[in-house]
Amino acid sequence: MNSTTTETSTTTHHSVVPRDQWLAERKTLLAQEKELTRLRDQVARERRALPWVHIEKNYVFDTPQGKRSLAELFEGRRQLMVQHFMFGPGWEQGCPSCSYMADHTAGMQVHLEHRDVTFVAVSRATLPEIERFRRRMGWQFAWVSSNGSDFNYDFHVSFRPQDRVNGTVNYNYGMTEFPAEEAPGISLFYKDGEGRVFHTYSTYGRGVEVMMGTYNMLDLTPKGRDEHEGFYKMDWVRHHDRYESQAVFKPAPEVDSCCSAKA
Incomplete structure (x- = not known):
């Protein structure tokens, strides 16, 4: 041989x-x-x-600059990209998979802004909780709180107990099982010259992989994503400050899931 x-x-x-x-x-x-x-x-x-939907509800968010409406989050641009970041009130930290998504924004943000797109993350956690975690992770993008607003519920990324029907919730355009009270997503909005805001698109489930540039690179490698089969494949992902200091691959132990891996 x-x-x-x-x-x-x-x-x-x-x-x-x-x-x-x-x-x-x-x-x-x-x-x-x-x-x-x-x-x-x-x-x-x-x-x-796709046709657009006129946003008529007055959504207000807590931001480091004070209360801001959805229209004010555009920061002078016509297009707004929202990451629905899984981080609920009282949570110690944000979802590791949503954090993995957010880690990819630093290099993209300046290019998005020069194509008339403002990026902002939105979570239901309170602003002090968001700011504490954002400082820990070293992120510079805008991140606002929808706490006290219907925004997360209207876009089906947060679920009240009464939203569950026989163990399922309305997520990714249908009733499905989802293990957490918060879910990931990405939504796009447009503001016209008269200041009217329109919802143009949202994607959920594996659709949020569009933000995960690391996956695109891993898909080129001989081993691919190297993930196990099952409902939640991303249990290898850690907050970037929680990986072992030496970058040597070790299979990750199973952890509680917080994001859906369903298509």
Whole structure:
């Protein structure tokens, strides 16, 4: 048995082939990748063509600058992107998976702003709770509290006991089981020249992976996301200040889930 065969059978469990055979198979995959890109572009066009809903309710948020309406969160831009961040009143810290999402905003924010998009995170935790956790994580993006507002409930990312029907809640556009009182999501809004605000799009469940750039990179690697099967696949994720100091991969023990991994 030669060394290549040994490597294949004991480590990668993949076939090892000559370069010309690899290139032929790579080109076959490339055709599928191009088709996926075209499909993604088509879905994006259809997303932009969705009708809008005029926001008539006066949502007010607690911010470090005082009370602000939804319209005032735009900060002079026409488009607003909201991360529905799972962080409820009385929680010690925000959801690790939502924190994983938020970790990706630092590099994106300046580019979003130069394309007429303001980014803000919204949670039902109180503003002092948010500010304490935000300082711990070192984040600079705007993060406001919807505590005392219907905002989270109206966008189906927070659930009261009475919202549960036979153990299910209205999440991701249907009644589904969800283990927590808070859920992740992303919503988009537009403000016209008259100051009217419109809801244009929301995505939930695995749709929030759009913020998880690390996943896009992991999907290119030989091991992929390297996650176990099950309802909650992200139990490996830690708050970025809670990983072991030495970056050596170790399978994560199972932890209580806080975000849905359903599509």
